Amino acid sequence: MSLVAAAAPAGPRAAGFARRIGVRLATLLAVAFAWEGLVLLLGIRPFYLPRLSAVLAAILATPGAYASGFLRTLTETLIGFVAGGAFGVAVAVAFLRLRTLREMVFPLFVVSQTIPVIAFGALVVLWFGNTLMAKAVIAFYLTFFPVTVNALIGLEAVDPRQIALMRSFGASPRQILLRLQLPSALPQTFVALRLAASLSLVGAIVGEWFGDTTGLGVLLLQAMYTENVVAIWAALLVSAFLGTGFYAAVAFVERRLVFWGAEQ
Amino acid sequence: MPSHPDHLAGVWHIRCRDPPIAAGAQACQRRPSLYKNPKGRLLRAMVRDQDDAPTAVPEPEPLIELRGVAKTFGPVKALSGLSARVGRGEFVTVVGPSGCGKSTLFNIVAGLEEPDPGGALRFEGKSCHAAELLGRVSFMPQRDLLLPWRNVIDNATLALEIEGRPRKAARAEALRMLPEFGLAGFEAQYPHQLSGGMRQRVALMRTFLFERDLMLLDEPFGALDALTRTLMQRWLLDVWQRHRRTILFITHDVDEAIFLGDRVLVMTARPGAVKLEQRIDLPRPRRPDLVTAPDFIRLKRTLLEAIEEESLKSFQTAEERTR
Numbered sequence: 001m002s003l004v005a006a007a008a009p010a011g012p013r014a015a016g017f018a019r020r021i022g023v024r025l026a027t028l029l030a031v032a033f034a035w036e037g038l039v040l041l042l043g044i045r046p047f048y049l050p051r052l053s054a055v056l057a058a059i060l061a062t063p064g065a066y067a068s069g070f071l072r073t074l075t076e077t078l079i080g081f082v083a084g085g086a087f088g089v090a091v092a093v094a095f096l097r098l099r100t101l102r103e104m105v106f107p108l109f110v111v112s113q114t115i116p117v118i119a120f121g122a123l124v125v126l127w128f129g130n131t132l133m134a135k136a137v138i139a140f141y142l143t144f145f146p147v148t149v150n151a152l153i154g155l156e157a158v159d160p161r162q163i164a165l166m167r168s169f170g171a172s173p174r175q176i177l178l179r180l181q182l183p184s185a186l187p188q189t190f191v192a193l194r195l196a197a198s199l200s201l202v203g204a205i206v207g208e209w210f211g212d213t214t215g216l217g218v219l220l221l222q223a224m225y226t227e228n229v230v231a232i233w234a235a236l237l238v239s240a241f242l243g244t245g246f247y248a249a250v251a252f253v254e255r256r257l258v259f260w261g262a263e264q
Numbered sequence: 265m266p267s268h269p270d271h272l273a274g275v276w277h278i279r280c281r282d283p284p285i286a287a288g289a290q291a292c293q294r295r296p297s298l299y300k301n302p303k304g305r306l307l308r309a310m311v312r313d314q315d316d317a318p319t320a321v322p323e324p325e326p327l328i329e330l331r332g333v334a335k336t337f338g339p340v341k342a343l344s345g346l347s348a349r350v351g352r353g354e355f356v357t358v359v360g361p362s363g364c365g366k367s368t369l370f371n372i373v374a375g376l377e378e379p380d381p382g383g384a385l386r387f388e389g390k391s392c393h394a395a396e397l398l399g400r401v402s403f404m405p406q407r408d409l410l411l412p413w414r415n416v417i418d419n420a421t422l423a424l425e426i427e428g429r430p431r432k433a434a435r436a437e438a439l440r441m442l443p444e445f446g447l448a449g450f451e452a453q454y455p456h457q458l459s460g461g462m463r464q465r466v467a468l469m470r471t472f473l474f475e476r477d478l479m480l481l482d483e484p485f486g487a488l489d490a491l492t493r494t495l496m497q498r499w500l501l502d503v504w505q506r507h508r509r510t511i512l513f514i515t516h517d518v519d520e521a522i523f524l525g526d527r528v529l530v531m532t533a534r535p536g537a538v539k540l541e542q543r544i545d546l547p548r549p550r551r552p553d554l555v556t557a558p559d560f561i562r563l564k565r566t567l568l569e570a571i572e573e574e575s576l577k578s579f580q581t582a583e584e585r586t587r
Contacts, residue, residue, distance in 0.1 A: 162409050168374045169423040169474060170399020179422070183413050260412035260456060 047229055055233045065219065066238050073216040074242060076132055076204035080139020081246075084200065085193055087140070088147025092185075093177065095148070096155045113145050117206055125210040135207030135215070139200040146199070150192035154185025190254040197250045201243050216242065326386070327352045327478055327510050328373060333383035334535070335368050342368040343379070344535035350512055352477070355504060357513045357521035359567065360531030360539075361575040366514045367406075369536065370482050373512065374403040388477075399427075402474040406483045408467035410455040416466050417442075417451040423474035438473060444503065445469045461492040468500070472507065481513045485520070494552060497523055501550060518567050519555055522546070528563075530570045533578035540570045 035052045038044070046054065059066050095102035121138050128134035158181050166176045208217025216239045223231035326349040335343040342365040350356045360366055371377035372385070375397030384391055387400070402423070410419045417438050424434035442448045445465045455463055464484060471479060484500075485493045497520060504511060515521050521528045522544055530540040544563060546554060554560055 159409070161405055161407065162411075164371070164374075164376050165403065165405055165409050166426070167398055168376060168401065168403040169426045171426045175426055179426070180411070183411070186413075260454060 050230045050233055054230055055237055058230045058234045059238065066234065068214050069216045069219050069235075070238055070242060072132070072214045073201070073204050073208070073239075074246075076135035076207065076215070077139055077200045077242070077246065079132075079136035080141075080203055081143055081196055081200040083136065084140040084143025084196060085147050088144040088192070088196075089151045089182075089189065091144070091148045092151035092155055093182075095152055096181075097173075109145060109148065112141075117142060117203065121206055121210050124207070130211045134210070135204045135212070138207040139203030142199040142203040143196040146192040146195050147189065151185055151189045154188030155181050157188065158184045187258045190250075190258055194247060194250055194254070197247045198243060201239070201246065205239065325352055325389070326350060327354075327388060328512075329384075329386040330369075330372075330379075331384040331386075333369075333372065333385065334380045335365070335372065335377065336380055341535035343372075344537055346383075346537045348529055348538050348541075350478070350510055352510055353508050355501075355511045355513065355524055355526045356529060357515060357525035357527070358529045358531060359515055359518055359521045359571060360536065361533050361571060361578045362516065363578060364531045364534055364574065365536030366531060367482060369531075370403070370480050370512075370514060373397065373478070374401050374480055375399075376403075400476055401478045401480055402471045402476040403480045404467055404471040404482060404484055406486060408455075408463045410463055410466055412455050415452050415454050416447060416458070419455065419466055420469045420473055422470055427474075434473075438469070441469060441473065445472075446499070461488055461496065464488060464496065468503075472503070472509075477510055479509050479511045481511060483514050483516065486516070493520070498550075498552065500524065501548070505549065518564055518571065522560060522563050522567065523550055523555060528567060530567060531574070533574045533581065539574060540567070542567060 032052055035049075039049055039051045091105075095106065117138065120141060124134050124137050124141075128137060162180060162184075163176060166180055171179070204215070205217035205220070208215040209221055212218050216235055219235040220232065220239070223229075223235055329349040331347045333343055333346045334341070346365075346369065348356075348369075358366055358369070368377060372379050372394050375394050378394045379385060385394060386392065387397060411422065414422070417435055420438045420441075421429075421431075421434040424437070425431065439451060442451060445468065447462065447465060447469065450458070450462065455466070458466065464487075468481075468484060471481070485496050488496060501524060513521075513524060515524075525544050528540075528542045528544060529538050530542070531537065532539040542563065546557075546559060546563075
């Protein structure tokens with residue numbers, strides 16, 4: 001769909017975009033009203049599910065804490081995501097070129113991924129201290145593996161006839177990589193990047209649980225210790241906002257970059 | 265599409281086998297071309313042409329020559345003792361039963377595959393390894409293999425970009441060529457927005473823009489419907505006559521092979537070699553009704569017999585193997 005849209009004048013495309021946003025906003029509003037209404041109607045106790053208005057009020061009461069927490073967690077997530085994505089693609093290219101390296105290192109990667117992130121998190125905090133870097137490293141750790149695997153699948157799926165054609169033009173391996181293999185692997189890589197968008201947020205929040213003073217994970221932990229149910233829901237809501245926002249941003253970039261779809 | 269100047273020239277058709285720089289004194293020749301006349305006269309002209317063919321048509325200097333070339337893939341002998349030569353400016357077509365190693369032959373000439381040691385491969389008069397041909401032959405594989413993220417112009421200039429030609433100059437050159445390839449106004453379209461025939465023309469344009477003396481076309485029209493295919497054949501001849509490249513063209517369609525070629529090579533069943541080499545002395549420019557001319561039919565019969573024999577052979581070996 002976006003293929004045709006790419007070349008078509010902006011009119012219908014913008015209209016379609018506005019319509020999609022409208023539908024989503026309407027859905028969101030419906031859920032909000034259902035939340036508020038059902039809690040009131042069924043008399044659910046705030047301990048189980050506070051009213052949405054109460055949660056929003058809690059956020060608005062101390063907006064600074066949530067805003068700085070949001071920004072901090074976003075930074076950790078972004079650093080981990082970008083580093084993990086870049087490392088993942090780089091490793092996939094190295095694995096594609098060097099079979100022996102792949103046979104040696106790939107099993108280690110798999111083993112590394114079987115270690116629960118919680119166990120690994122303790123180590124990272126020991127090494128990096130309670131710094132922003134420590135959280136970014138955990139986000140990175142959760143991110144790079146799916147990107148490596150998917151980018152490698154994408155790189156290996158390139159039509160050998162296409163490579164032969166490039167070679168017949170006298171293309172160097174580097175030209176083949178940049179002009180053919182990497183773009184061909186983009187659709188498959190983005191499958192992993194969308195997954196990595198959620199995973200890097202998980203990594204950042206889990207990282208914060210090992211100790212810090214700001215961040216959404218910290219807010220969540222504090223609320224849990226004080227059994228402040230409204231605050232738990234507030235932290236959750238902001239995390240959800242961050243998560244969906246980030247995912248949507250990645251999906252948006254994907255639609256722009258991979259406009260040709262999964263052709264061939 | 266602008267018609268070939270010879271259309272206007274009338275009876276005498278100047279035929280130049282060599283590009284101007286390399287042209288030897290005897291390379292240009294005049295021969296009668298009576299395509300505008302009724303069939304009776306056409307036939308007489310043909311007969312005379314054939315009579316004096318050995319003396320009047322000098323062998324053009326071979327651009328590429330293969331002698332006793334063989335290629336094995338594990339237990340499979342794809343080519344064995346294949347010898348062929350293609351002269352400068354010649355249009356040579358290759359037909360043969362499926363699986364006869366036509367594509368292997370092409371991969372060798374394109375530099376993608378090294379032949380088994382023993383045979384000889386000569387390009388521009390010098391013997392060479394196949395790998396040395398990479399970047400020196402413009403190769404068009406069966407499928408258009410357009411890059412879906414590049415629009416028409418960027419797909420067409422891909423080879424120039426790899427050569428390191430400045431982007432602007434390459435684009436300007438491609439833009440000039442668009443109308444000739446029936447793609448004017450389509451420069452910003454992406455491959456998925458084009459029809460099969462147009463995609464093929466973009467691929468052909470990519471091949472033409474990569475200016476090399478030898479062009480290899482591997483069943484470029486194989487995937488097109490019959491009508492588009494005949495249009496494309498005529499169009500290709502038109503473009504070829506204006507650009508004067510040397511073309512080696514694979515097809516499994518005998519009509520196509522005769523209609524396009526100066527010479528047709530019929531390949532044997534696997535292991536592939538040249539079974540028959542047939543000169544096609546039909547006048548150029550070739551018109552669509554040529555396919556019903558008696559001379560055309562006669563050539564077709566000869567070629568079909570040869571192919572039939574080989575197809576039968578490969579069919580029988582396949583049967584024996586299953587038994």
